[in-house]
Amino acid sequence: MTEAESPRTPDGRPFRDQPRWRRDFPIDVAEDAYVARRDFAKYVVLVSGAFATGQVSMLLRSALARRAPAPPRLRIASVVDVPVGGAIAFRYPADGDPCLLIRRREGEFLAYGSECTHLMCAVLPEVAKGRLRCPCHQGYFDLSTGRPIAGPPRRALPTVTLDVRDGEIYATGVRLESQ
């Protein structure tokens, strides 16, 4: 092999001065780096495709959610079932959506989705302190609005709209923060 044909070496010294093991495996560093970068570029584009897929799936899901029928009107409990300062659990609109119905004062009922908006732990009402607490990472939500007031959560709890009629409490819909 002539000097011109010999592979380029990492330290720039002539090929014949390289250690024996490198002479036995004559890899051209520039060629090797080029192939490695080119393959890395392929993976970058693959990840870019995954990001775009995630974005498009979000678009499709929000389009489907817009077409979905409004949540049904559902009887949760009677007024007498919920003590003042207490709360009961219910599921709305689907069976997989745990919620809390809270009676703050005599005639004041509030209902929120009870999955923390941080990592979905169950939140606990602390009615006397005017807040809901998530025990997992000490996240706190305002009892009046469901908005996060401390800890890791950044989004409000979904609000369940209520209708209290003839001593019965009905859930009529779910409202997210920005709606």
Added chain:
Amino acid sequence: MKDPTPRGRPLATGEKGVIVYGILSVLLVLLVVQLWLLTATTNAWLGGDDSVVLPAAVASLVCLGLNVGLLFHIFRLE
């Protein structure tokens, strides 16, 4: 001015390496933009704001298109 590089001359590996590095930096910048779009949109969408979902999806697809175009450019160097 006369082009010092004759057209059609195959690029040396070192030259190709430089071009790939350049393209790779643009790819990575676009990838970071896409990642930012994805996290910001997910946050807004889970909070009930789906007004950003469509523009963000379009922007992300444009980034993907650019990335695929740049990747083809790398393979055209062969």
